[in-house]
Amino acid sequence: MKLYLIGMPGSGKTTLGRALAAHYALPFLDLDAEIVARAGQVIPAIFLQHGEAHFRQLEADVLREIAARPGPLVLATGGGTPCFHNNLAVLNAAGITLWLDVSVDTLAARLAAAAETASRPLLATAGPTEAWLRKTLDARKQFYEQARLRCTEAACSASAVAAQFATAGVALPPA
Numbered sequence: 001m002k003l004y005l006i007g008m009p010g011s012g013k014t015t016l017g018r019a020l021a022a023h024y025a026l027p028f029l030d031l032d033a034e035i036v037a038r039a040g041q042v043i044p045a046i047f048l049q050h051g052e053a054h055f056r057q058l059e060a061d062v063l064r065e066i067a068a069r070p071g072p073l074v075l076a077t078g079g080g081t082p083c084f085h086n087n088l089a090v091l092n093a094a095g096i097t098l099w100l101d102v103s104v105d106t107l108a109a110r111l112a113a114a115a116e117t118a119s120r121p122l123l124a125t126a127g128p129t130e131a132w133l134r135k136t137l138d139a140r141k142q143f144y145e146q147a148r149l150r151c152t153e154a155a156c157s158a159s160a161v162a163a164q165f166a167t168a169g170v171a172l173p174p175a
């Protein structure tokens with residue numbers, strides 16, 4: 001069983017993904033990091049040199065490769081992953097999707113640091129962070145809502161999510 005974390009930039013997919021992988025003793029992968037390794041360029045450079053459409057194609061290709069691998073893993077997706085190239089269908093077909101449903105206020109506070117913005121090209125070029133987050137969440141919610149499971153902000157810790165999985169009968173290795 002593969003576990004796929006989806007949600008807005010700053011919602012904590014990478015952070016929670018690492019924690020859940022440790023909790024269940026599963027391999028952890030971060031889709032953004034896999035794309036960087038494949039392209040040999042950091043994400044802002046991919047956007048700058050080749051544009052978003054090229055990034056989205058790479059993202060879709062690498063996602064499908066990971067989904068086709070045998071064995072369980074935890075994958076932190078990119079913020080936009082479920083919203084392009086029918087990726088949501090791939091995610092829901094091959095594993096359990098979990099949406100980290102975090103408020104715009106919290107996202108804005110977490111992403112306020114300059115280093116957080118610089119590594120996220122859509123944010124870096126968008127103008128005021130909070131307005132971009134609100135507009136983007138409005139557009140993406142229809143995709144995120146199709147996740148099989150959802151954690152709201154206070155319950156997005158590894159222990160709370162593991163308890164939710166146990167209740168939902170999600171078949172992951174015992175912690």
Ligand SMILES: Nc1ncnc2c1ncn2[C@@H]1O[C@H](COP(=O)(O)OP(=O)(O)OP(=O)(O)O)[C@@H](O)[C@H]1O
Binds near residue numbers: 011016032156
């Ligand atoms: N539960 C949490 N409580 C407080 N801060 C958090 C929490 N989860 C993540 N953060 C912080 O928020 C920032 C963004 O987290 P993270 O990189 O895990 O988000 P992400 O969803 O992977 O973002 P992206 O989509 O851009 O890759 C980091 O500085 C991280 O330390």
Ligand SMILES: O=C(O)C1=C[C@@H](O)[C@@H](O)[C@H](O)C1
Binds near residue numbers: 009077081121
């Ligand atoms: O929200 C988005 O569309 C993105 C989020 C990041 O995880 C990266 O995948 C990239 O910067 C695009």
Ligand SMILES: [Mg+2]
Binds near residue numbers: 013078
């Ligand atoms: Mg991340």
